[in-house]
Amino acid sequence: MAEPTPGPDALDLRKGLPDALKVLLADYPREAWAADPGFHGLVSFWLDRHQMFRRLLGMMQADTVALRSRDIDPRQFSQRLSRLGGTFVQELHGHHQIEDHHYFPVLMQKEPAIARGFEILDSDHHALDGHLDGFVKGANGLIAALADPIATGSAAARFDTDLSRFETFLDRHLTDEEDLIVPILLRHGERSLG
Ligand SMILES: [Fe+2]
Numbered sequence: 470m471a472e473p474t475p476g477p478d479a480l481d482l483r484k485g486l487p488d489a490l491k492v493l494l495a496d497y498p499r500e501a502w503a504a505d506p507g508f509h510g511l512v513s514f515w516l517d518r519h520q521m522f523r524r525l526l527g528m529m530q531a532d533t534v535a536l537r538s539r540d541i542d543p544r545q546f547s548q549r550l551s552r553l554g555g556t557f558v559q560e561l562h563g564h565h566q567i568e569d570h571h572y573f574p575v576l577m578q579k580e581p582a583i584a585r586g587f588e589i590l591d592s593d594h595h596a597l598d599g600h601l602d603g604f605v606k607g608a609n610g611l612i613a614a615l616a617d618p619i620a621t622g623s624a625a626a627r628f629d630t631d632l633s634r635f636e637t638f639l640d641r642h643l644t645d646e647e648d649l650i651v652p653i654l655l656r657h658g659e660r661s662l663g
């Protein structure tokens with residue numbers, strides 16, 4: 470497994486997949502995915518998982534905004550953050566494991582011309598691991614600060630900023646991964662995953 474790639478394709482720098490890796494996406498554009506006969510099943514399930522990660526992060530962002538404006542009780546915030554954050558970290562780790570060990574090795578062989586995309590995605594997972602560690606530290610720090618209103622304010626502001634950065638990186642990864650993988654699955658069929 471590669472360490473996070475420095476350079477223009479790094480998760481925190483790129484604005485999308487390089488054009489050379491979007492050749493299959495041109496044949497299977499995003500607007501046509503849902504109408505494709507191969508969409509329902511594994512593809513729709515996998516895209517739903519990505520939506521769940523986006524939703525969980527959005528809920529934690531909304532709660533943090535509510536905490537900053539004192540629209541949520543700190544104890545309730547703490548319980549929700551523990552529950553949502555725990556699910557987020559656990560499910561995202563499990564999702565990456567399946568992709569790293571099962572999806573990526575099989576799918577990159579189906580379309581060698583765009584195999585480089587899987588190196589980028591693998592490297593993203595390492596970068597996201599670092600962001601997840603930071604997320605856990607930030608969440609624990611914020612929960613510990615909740616007993617003190619002044620400490621809560623500054624910890625919540627920091628956590629809010631960190632969540633926004635994380636959202637940008639996570640969405641970049643999920644979107645690019647979808648753009649690379651869904652066309653392969655639609656072309657070769659979900660049974661190609663074995
Ligand atoms: Fe991924």
Ligand SMILES: [Fe+2]
Pocket residue numbers: 519564568643646
């Ligand atoms: Fe994924």
